[in-house]
Amino acid sequence: MKSLVAYLYITFLLGLGLSGCNSVSNSKISDKATMIEQLAFCGQPEGHERYDVFLLDFSTNKWVNLTEEYVSKIDDVFGNSIGCYEFMRPYGVSGLEWSPKGDLLIVNAGEPYFRIPYVLEVSSNGEIQKIVEQWPPPLDDWPYYERPLHYSWSPNGSQIAFDALNETGGYSNLFVGNVSEWRTSSPDTQLIQMTEEYRDFPGIVYAPSWSPDGNKIAVSLAGPASGIIIVSMGDGKSIYVSDDTSEKLSSMEINLLLDLWLDFPSMKPSWSPDGSEIVFLAATTPKERTTLFKVDEHGQNLTVLIPEGVYNPVFSPNGQQIAYIEYAGKLNPKTVGRVVLVDGDGKNRQVIATIKTEEVKSLLTKYYIRGLSWSPDGKWLIFTSNASGNFQLYLLSADGNVFEQVMDFPGDAVYPQWRP
DSSP: OEEOOOOSSOOOOOOSSOOSEEEOOSOOOOTTOEEOSEEEEEEEETTOSSOEEEEEETTTTEEEESSTTOEEEOSSSOEEEOSOBOSTTTTTOBOEEEOTTSSEEEEEEOSSSOOEEEEEEEOTTSOEEEEEEOSOOOTTSOOSSBOOOOEEEOTTSSEEEEEEESSTTOOEEEEEEEOTTGGGOOTTSOEEEOOOOOOOTTOSEEEEEEOTTSSEEEEEEOTTOOEEEEEETTTOOEEEEETTTOTTOOOOOOOTTSOHHHHSOOOOOEEOTTSSEEEEEEOSBTTBOOEEEEEETTSOSOEEEEOSOOEEEEEOTTSSEEEEEEEOOTTOSSEEEEEEEEETTSOSOEEEEEEEOSSOOOTTOOOOEEEEEEOTTSSEEEEEEOTTSSOEEEEEETTSSOEEEOOOOSEEEEEEEEOO
């Protein structure tokens, strides 16, 4: 841990290629606070066709593009750029997660037709040491999974859970792949499909989350279904907490004309630090999936904590609070939404930040707040929003006393991930 030095008006260094290091600008973060030093994020600089992976170092006040130089040719027809996969860009960029030790990143490579997982070894000073494709398919069996979207490392760093289609034109399911020998990953590297779901668009299994003890994986149910599955790594058995098993939950009506990115908010289940409880989003009516539920690790004692209006819930590292996003109504002229804290039982609601536009909100613009997460020390929250125009990263102290835009990124900066 190192103290952040206060920055008021620091000159922003722009480069045409955006290679090398760049300075964080407009940062007014208190020098009395301590925090984790580094943060990875997906960024699409203006004029660039794809997202890349960037590393922001708070101790040096610099950020660097990690993946700009890496392009792998798949065949003679097209190439595949190593960087963040963009899905309904730029709002749903996905596929970026640190290993528990903070030395490796799993990332999707998504241009132009495939999504392929790669492990990146990143040095402490932000240099790529090695990049290796994971679980490459056998030559006679392409693909044996397709379009991975979200990842979750096991606590010991030996496996990665992810959601992907089980075949071309297939259904979204939960997979677990071995990364204990990530440097030599081959078609023989162990990869297991953990669920057998067969429901229609938009795919049912979504955003896995590994339990702190590594014995279970919770994964959300999206699409028409609503709830979570708790999968045991020991025997592979699945516990459903869903509209199929509880009258407290409802299935969802799918309307493709709606804003799907808001209809499917950040739904990754969040485990309490001791692994005894899970909070997740699900529907109580067919119209909206924004009810905050809590359930124990065995799928019992299902409780409604907050009846509606919750997005992106995350347990604090000490398990005492839950942070989440709520949106202001469309008729609110300037307020996009708020960051809210509640106790673990859903009580003692505190608004610690209000996100506003500088001008009256345009009826033609969709405004978002996404990617809310706690720093590992529990003192800070990070998120991204397009309230100021492009998507920018914002840093917020847990007590609400510090709330600042981290930098003036020349484009869209999304999907922030704290480095352990």
